[in-house]
Amino acid sequence: MAIEVVMWAMRRLARSRRRHITETLQAAEAPRWVSQVPSRGRALALPAALAGVLLLAACGQPPWNNPYPASQAGEKILYGAFTERPNHMDPVRSYSSNEYAFIAQIYEPPLQYHFLKRPYTLVPLTAEAVPEPTYLDADGNPLPADTDPARIAVSEYLIRIRPGIRYQPHPAFAKDADGAYLYHHLSRAEIGRLNTLSDLPETGTRELTAEDYVCEIKRLAAPWLHSPIAGLMGEHILGFKAYSKRLNEAAPASVNGERPFFDLRQMDFPGAEVVGRYSYKVRIKGRYPQFVYWLAMPFFAPMPWEAEALTDQPGMAANNITLDWYPLGTGPFMLTENNPNMRMVLARNPNFHGETYPTEGMPGDRAAGLLADAGKPLPFVDRAIYSLEKESIPYWNKFLQGFYDTSGISSDAFDQAVRFNAAGEAGLTEDMKAKGIRLTTAVNASIWYMGFNMLDPVIGGDSERARLLRQAISIAVDFDEYISIFANGRGVQGQGPIPPGIFGHRDGEAGIDPYVFDWVNDHPQRKSIEDARALMVDAGYPGGRDPATGRPLSIYYEAMDAGPDGKAQLNWMRKQFSKLGIELIVRATDYNRFQEKIREGTGQVFMWGWNADYPDPENFFFLLYGPNRKIDGGENAANYQNPELDRLFEQMKDMPDGPARQAVIDRMTEIVRHDAPWSFGFYPESFSLSHQWIGNVKPNLMANNTLKYISLEPGIREQLRTAWNPPILWPVGVIVAVLAVGAVPAVVIARRRERSAAL
C-alpha cells in the first residue's frame, strides 16, 4: 500500500511538473501586466498552485486514511475493535466478555441460545437435543421427573452430539504417513526454534467425539489450570472435588514452571463419563436445573487430548505456545492471528460442520429484515479483523469514517450520536441518520445496586430502626438522576433484583418497589423526600441527626473509583444523603482495597454490579442467599441473611418456570424490598451503532457466538468510505504559503544583516 501511494504520488508529481511547464510557457506569452505581479504575490501563487494540484490529485482516489490494506477492498471482512487485551483464550479459564468475543466463535459447547427468540431459549449446537435430566435416588434407581427434590441424589444428563463434526486444521492433529503424530514428541532443540504455532507447518483434523467434552470437564477440575468455576462446579458435579484432589496427586509435578503432559483420559471421573463415541453423561449432585445453562458456555466446550499433548511438551509454554494463546475448536471461525497488542483475526474454519440461519424468530423480526437470511448457511463473513483501540476518541472517529462496522457509544460521543425525544425514547441525531447508521438498544441482564452491609451495627441487621433507615436512603438516592447524569440516560431504574428479560421480572404497576416508588400516570414515581424524612423520624433519626450524639448521622461510603471521573459521582452521592441530613463520609480507594473491605464485611454502604451468567432468576437471588455471604466466601456482598428468603430460594432454584415459580419469586422480591439490603439502583442499557452495510443485528445478551449471523455488503462499504474520506489537501498548501510569506521579510532582514556585516 505504501509503495502504491509513493508511486501514485510520483506520477502525480510528474503530471504537476508538466502542468507547471505549460503554465510557465503561458506566462511567457501573457500580457506584460501579468508578469508585473509583485514578488510577494508570486510567492503566494506557487503554494496556491501546489495546493490546487494536490487537491486535483486527491479527487476520486481511495481513502488515504484507510487503515487496512487496499487488497482487502470488496472482501467480506467484518472490521471491529477491542479495547482490552484478552487475558485467557483457554475455555477452562476464560470468563469475561472481552475474551468470549473471540473464543465463543471458535469453541462449540453442546448448547447455544437461539439468536432471535425471547425470552432466551436454549437450542442444540453440537448436541442433538437439549438434554433432560434423569433423576436417581441414593441407590442409583431412577425417579420420576416430578419427584420430591429431597429424594434426588443425582441428576444425570445424557448428551448426544452430532457425528461428522470436525476440528479446524491444527498442528496437534498432524500425522505422518504411518499415522504417528508429527509434533507430539518434539525435541528440546526443535521446540526452542518455535516462536508461534505457525512454525509447525503441517496440520490435520479429526472428528469431534464425546471424549473431548469429558476431557474438558476433567480439565475444569485440574487444580493447575485454575478454572474460575472450579469452586462452583465442585458444589454441583458429582465427585468433582475428590477428582480434583486425585488429579493433583497423580499428575507429574511442574518442572521450571511447566507441567508435563498428563493424559486426563487415563483417570475416570464419576461426574463425567463417556458412554459412546458420540454420547457422554454428566452427573450432578441432587438437583441443579441451571446446569443446562452452563452447557452453553465455553467452559463446557470440547478439548481434544491432542491439543494438550502438543502444548504441554516441556519448553512450549516458555515459547508462548499454550492453549491460552492458541485456541482450537470446531466453530465457524478459527483464530488465524493472535496479536492482542495490535490485531486479532478470525477466519472462516474450512472444516466447519455447517449451520443455517434461524427460520423463526419473534413477531417483528421479519419486518425488521432479521429473517431475510432464514435457512442460509452460516457464517456470512469470511473474516473478522479486530484492531486494538484503547482510546475511545480514535475508535469513534474511525467508526464515523466507516473503518469500523459497529461501535458502542462513549460518553464523549453520546450527544453527537443520540438524542432523546419528549417521551424519553432514544433516537439518532440527524448526522447519524444521514450516514445511515442504525441504533440498537437493549436492557442488559445485569443490575447496578447500592448495597448496605447487613453486618454493620448502624445500617445493617434486621432491626426496624435499621430497616427504615435503609428504606429512607433508598428513596433519597435518586437513581433516575444518576442514570441521566452519569450514564447518559442509558439505564432503567431498578425495582427489584431481577432485570427485565429474565423470568420473574414484572413490568408495570405490579413490578414497582412499593417502599420506594408510587405508580403515577402509568409510570413509577420515586416517593417524595418528605416520605423519606418521615421514615428517618420513625427510625429515630429526626432531621438525620443521631440522638446519641446530637450530630448528623455519619455513614461511610466505600468507593472504588478515587479518580477525577469518580469525584463527580461521589459529590452527587453526598448530595443525595444530605437530603436526609446524613453526613456521607466517602472512603475512596482502589478496586483491590474495595474488594478486600467487602470480602471482610467491614464496609458500610457501597455500589456494585452483577452481570448474569445465564437468564435465570437464581443467578440474581443467589446474590442475596444467606449461605452465600461474602464473608463466607460467596457472592452475597451485602451479607444479607433472611431464613424465609433462604428457604424460598432453595425451593425456587429447582422449580421450572411457571406460575408457581413466579409466585415464589414475587414473595422473595417482596421480602427483599421490605428488608432493603439493596437499593435497586438501575439496570444498565447498552446502546450500539452499526453501519447500513451490516445486517442481522439483534442484541442477544446471553449468546456470545453471534458473529456467524452477521451479514455485510462490502460494496456499499467501499463506496461510502470513498465518499466520506476524500483527502483534503488545501491546508498543506496554506501552510506552505504561510511559511513562504513569512520567509520573505526574514530573507530581507538576513540580506540587510549580511550587507551590514560586510561593511
Add this chain to the structure above:
Amino acid sequence: MSAYIIRRLLYAIPILIGVNLITFALFFVVNSPDDMARMQLGDKRVTEEAVQGWKADHGYDRPLLYNADAAGLAKLTDTIFFQKSVKLFAFDFGTSDSGRDIGYDISQRMWPSLAIAIPVLLVGLAINISYALMIVFFRATYIDVGSVVLLVAMMSISGLFYIIGGQFLIGKLFHLVPISGYDTGLDATKFLILPVLVGVIGGIGTGTRLYRTFFLEEINRDYVRTARAKGLRERVVLFRHVLKNALIPILTGVVAVLPLLFMGALITESFFGIPGLGSYTIDAINRQDFAIVRAMVFLGSVLYILGLILTDISYTLVDPRVRLS
C-alpha cells in the same frame, strides 16, 4: 577509560538493587499477592482455595522480603523479592504472571517503539537546531521575539493536546492518514506519519528554546568575536563555529536519551494504538502484572545508567579536553 567504565558498571549494581527494591515495595504496597491472583483469576466466583493455588503456582506464596520460618540464608533467599529479582541481573526476565515470555515480548515490542522514537528524535533534532539557529541569527528582531512567544506557547501546551489535535485535524478532518493503528513492515509507514509529526511538533517548543540558549551562550564568547573581527559573515560564524561548539551539550544530551528510546512513549502509543513497550508497561500496571512491571523498570534503569555512561564517553569524543579517570 576502561577502568572508569568498569567502575561505573560496578556502581550500577547497588543502584539496580535499590531500584528493584523500591519498585518491589511500591508495587506491593498497592497490590498484595492476593490482589494479583484475583486479577488473574477474574472477579466472579473466585474461591480462596483458587487464590492460594494461583499464588503457589506462581511463587507468590512466600513472604515478601524476610522469611522468618526459614533457616540461615534462606531467610532472605526464600522470599518473593529474592526469587523474582535475582534472575533479572542475568537479564532473564522470566514469564509474565499471565504466562508469556517477557523477553520475547520485549524483543517484539521494542521495534514499534523505535519506529516512532528514532524519526521523532532525528527529525526533531534537525528542526529544533535549524529553528534555534535561525532565531539566533535574527536575534533582537521581531522574528526572535515572535518565535520565543510561540515556543513558550508550544511548550505550555499538553502533549495530549497535540495528539488529539493532530488526530482531529490530519486524520479526521483532512483524511490524510489513518487516525490510529499499526501494521508490520512497510505498511507501518502510513501509521507512523501522524505520531511522528505530533511528536516532532510537540517537542519543538522545549527543544528549540533549549538549543537557542546553547547558541546564545556561544555567540557571546571570545572566539566568535574574533571570527567576526576577521570579517567572517554572520552565516559562516554561526554555522561553522557556533554550531560546532554548541553541539557538545546537544549531542551529550541526545546520547543520554538514546538507550531510553527503547522504552517507548506511554501516551502516544496508547492513543495511536502502537504496540510498543510504552503501552506494554501501561497494560502491565493496569493488569497488576508485577513480573512485567519489574522487568520494565529494571530495563529502564539499566538503559538509563548506560545512557549516562555513554554521555560521559561522548564528552571525551567531542571535547578532547575532557579525560575520564
